[in-house]
Amino acid sequence: MPYVPLTWLAEHVAVPEGTTAADLAADLVRVGLEEEAVIPPAVTGPLVVGRVLSIETEEHKNGKAINYCRVDVGPEHNDAPGEGKEPADVPSRGIVCGAHNFSVGDDVVVALPGTTLPGDFHIAARKTYGHTSDGMICSARELGLGEDHDGIIVLSEFLPDVPTPEPGADAIALLGLGAEILEINVTPDRGYCFAMRGVAREYSHATGAAFTDPGLPENLTAGPPPAATEDGFAVEVDDAAPVNGNVGCDRFVTRIVRGIDPSAPSPSWMTERLVQAGMRPISLAVDVTNYVMLDLGQPLHAYDLATLSAPVVVRRAAPGEELTTLDDVRRTLHSEDLLITDSPGGARGGRILGLAGVMGGAETEVSPGTTDVLVEAAHFDPVSVARTARRHKLPSEAAKRFERGVDPQLQAVAAQRAVDLLVQYGGGTADPAVSDLDATSRPEPVRLRLDEPRRLTGVDYPAEQVVGLLTTIGATVSEADADGVVTVTPPSWRPDLVGPAHLVEEVARLAGYDAIPSVLPPAPAGSGLTPGQRHRRDVARALADFGLVEVLSYPFVGDTHDRQQLPADDERRLALRLANPMAEDAPAMRTSLLDSLLDTARRNVSRGLEDTRVFELGLVTRPAGVGAASSPGVDRRPSEEEIAALHAAVPHQPRHIAGVLTGKVVPDGVRGPGRAADWADAVDAVHAVAGAVGVSVELAAAERAPWHPGQCAAVSAGGRVVGHAGQLHPRVVAAFDLPPGAVAFELDLDALTAAAGDQPVQPTPVSTYPPGKEDIALVVDDAVPAAEVLAVVREGAAELGEEVRLFDVYTGEQLGEGKKSLAFALRLRAADRTLTAEETAAVRDRIVTLAAERVGAVLRG
Structure with a gap:
């Protein structure tokens, strides 16, 4: 970013005496040049002029010749108590110096103890070469004034046209090291402000100060440059x-x-x-x-x-x-x-x-x-x-x-x-x-309606003001025609002014952005959230209520598919690779939320959060069936065919919802040991998502990586599989350094929303009649999924089944090998009456009969 010293700026524009860098920043920001920083003086502390009184050259064991000098640094600084007094005929300070380009009587620059030089270099009295060096005689490089470090500054040579002040005088002011510098931020379209000429012009625009353009031939000290000659260097x-x-x-x-x-x-x-x-x-x-x-x-x-x-x-x-x-x-x-x-x-x-x-x-x-x-x-x-x-x-x-x-x-x-x-x-x-x-040419003229600034900004700029402001920036403005249109020729230093909108921006900028009123337009009547937006909010709220924390992860992944044990022919392995990835180890777009969510869970676990419950709602990329499209040129609008090809090259990006649970969902406490997460928690989270969307889902046993083959459920809605849930495979758990027994779920939220349709979730009327309660234990083959039995029980309960819940699974010798008992709690209620004992018994019998027919279940005695 450009640096603006005030003394330099004042050569081209009238800067009032006493102006500070902060004042300058406040003036320039009004015309769009923002302050980046105010840089304090490069040197602080007692940097003074010193006169060399004596030099004693000493050879040391390392072969280096050093000078022990007595230097007069002014009455205020000579022989400061406690800073290395040395015997001397006149008041002075003793300083060790390794340079040899000066003599007795030379005036030099001395940094006394307490001075800070560029690079945050602090000067203090120190013992060296058998003497106390009570300061430092400075070179140009040590003061940031050049690269010369072989010899120190001799003021009569360094400033030949400036009378050298007496010893003890402030050398910071003498060398110009005490000025504040303003660093400004210049936007790409204002390249002319990378020069003092441009900043001075902008300061003139902001304050009205008189500006002398150093870039005009007539303003050269020696007169305009000579014309080209035949014998010029070809x-x-x-x-x-x-x-x-x-x-x-x-x-x-x-x-x-x-x-x-x-x-x-x-x-x-x-x-x-x-x-x-x-x-x-x-x-x-x-x-x-x-x-x-x-x-x-x-x-x-x-x-x-x-x-x-x-x-x-x-x-x-x-x-x-x-x-x-x-x-x-x-x-x-x-x-x-x-x-x-x-x-x-x-x-x-x-x-x-x-x-x-x-x-x-x-x-x-x-x-x-x-x-x-x-x-x-x-x-x-x-x-x-x-x-x-x-x-x-x-x-x-x-x-x-x-x-x-x-x-x-x-x-x-x-x-x-x-x-x-x-x-x-x-x-x-x-x-x-x-x-x-x-071979240069003048900038192209731009036609501008004088009422265009009012149309674009809402401020009624008079025509005279518009012309005056454009003339101020150096543009040439013609007389307005009958339609109020002028021809504006931008100045040669403003290649960014190529259209009417750019000229309007200059008018608004120089007239003051603060003159543009903040008017809040009336909000049009909206249609509210779309069904998809409502579902996403409802789903996130439901999972938060379920105890999960929403996270956002980068969609860029690396070797996650191998760690998830995905088969070689799995469609999720077909990932879109980026030509310029943000990280070399993550060059592909995720095809599943678990690609990135499992790493998020691993990161939390590795930092001590064993009991992690996180979910993410985001897009995945499925590039199957799409190809690359050529990039159209920028010299014209793309044709309809090119636009269609670009759209066809965009991969399918469905919105998914996924979650990972590790460790314990119920912590240990005074009431007893906690409970570790299991596959049922993943299934319950799926039901929470489905309930928020307002669609019923069906579960069936499935085998799909990265889940454990025996504890994975396929989730279906609207006649199609929309996701999976269950316990992660032990090898996957080990690959991601997760606690044993971690569970996860992932659903295609777009498909789930489509199954729900556009109708809002309808509330279920609350009956005022008391419920009837029944418990049923059914014995089935071990291979029969519990979800299938649960669906049969719900079907048997029909419209009276307000709630059907699996509360126990039992296996043992009493049932026989290959058998399991599933116990269901039923809450039955009618909307218009109190159920009789006969009605609840009839429901129980219907469930037993239907379960026997569908899944071969028998009532457990």
Whole structure:
């Protein structure tokens, strides 16, 4: 994100004295530039000017020569009590220093104990090399002002144009290290705000402060840049394969500066601003290009002229080409990468100089011995730069600006600024040869109705205000025609303004978003929840009442099918694999809720929650029968056939409900031991779901992974199987590290809802007559499912059976081998009368007879 120092901003716009970073943030947010952070000063504490009084050089055993210096740091700081007094003829402090580039009488920068330097480095008095070092004499790198760490700062050399104050003076203010910096958040359509020029313009819009555009030729200190000459360093654009229909480069300016002093340092004000903007000072030529980029928004590149062969050629990469970029990484290039190369017929055979708009190459970079520099200022296609930067994972400062759109009228001005700075601070001479390959065009005009802002925002902006605000942002607005329509030509630095809605947004933004009233529209009469929505809420509520906790898990899964012991031909193994999964170990979409829910249960158990009861309501993906569809282009609306093909390629995604119960459903207590979850709890949860939907279900014995073959029930509704419930297979339990006896259920909620239809659940009238109670124990073969016997009992009870409940299952020698006894509790009630003993006995007899016929049951004696 861009950093905004107030002193730098004030060069382009009138910032009132005393404005703080917080004030600046409050002003900028009104025009849509949000505060990211207010960065405190880089250095805090007593950083002062010191004068070297004496130097004693000592050789130590490790071969290192150190200097013990007596430094005058001002009356307020000399000989601070308890911080290492040393005998001296005049008040001073003793400081150990390993640098040797200073002499007695030099003025230096001293960090006294209590100072905090960049990197949260705290200074304190300490014993070292046999002396107490009562502070630190600082280098440029230690203060964040550059990379020089070989020698300390000598103020007469570091600030040659600034009178050095007396010892003890505040060095934080002298070096500009005490300023707050505002970091702002810039949206992708406001790329011009990645420069001080753009932020200053927006501050002017927000406050009305006077703004001087540094990007206009007439505002250059040395006058407008010179026109192109015949002998300029030649440039050619050979782009036979444009990206997205746009030629990769439509403007390329080159300027030459000769005779630069390679040892010339960057001025301190420039390094200070680069550091404040979050960039590292490197050398004069590089610092100048970075400074101009940060100030104007135009990325520049400096080449060592001695390493180039004319002409420079801008072209696409050929297959197999490679480039070592400035970060010393060897990169294999893509055919869409736009390159800067030199002449194929030159002495060096047409080398690749860099990735256009992203990063230069290492072979032609400016070196410590460079005296002649070629400055490049170009305009590249944003799409091409963005794709190259992402392809090579190179989010450079230049790429950030090019991919958001750079002003195509800025190149000559930016190059001239760089030339002027190199001449002024490097002692160079500007070559009169200028090259400017310019194929840019003015922005497309946009027709705008003057009442369009009112129509879109609801605010009645007068026509004069609309025209005035659009003119303020730099647009040219024609006279309105008879229909109240004007033609607006956006400024060159606003490539995002391509339609009437964009212009309306500018009007609303500059007039103030707070001027747009918050009007709540009247809510139309709704039809309420759909049956599916009602069922989902009712089901979730029913399971919560049953004691289960709802969870949400990611639908991406890995090897869960093997752990669930699914057969090789199971339809659930056919899963949709993602081309770009979030995690390499979870590349597929789940085909069952248990795919992810079992892992959720495992995670809870592994963290100490042995008694886990969780459920999930969500979609599963069944890709059977669908194929891939080709992606239609973005240059037109897809045809009906393409849309139909896209719909056909979307896999079936039914909504399921599933739950897992582990450990005990009834905890141990003072009334006795608890009860572990078993298959009956899973079946009861199924009945709770069915009851919430308002549909009756039937259970039958089944074999289906991941359930135990002998304790799995198929759940049917509306004549089809809609799910399964029961105890998990021991091998599955072990694979997921769950407690023994874990149970689970999963139902197709869409199918269950379809079986219920659109009718709401009808309440059962409550009879005021007393119930009759009967208990029946039936002996059947062990292979007969209890659910089948239960269904027969309910059928025999007919309309009088208010409740039929299985309350006991018994096996033993009394019944004989292969037999079991099922005991049912019946509650019988009539809606219009009290049942007689004869009526309840008749129901009992009917049940016994029907059970004998259907399942071979006999009444247990």
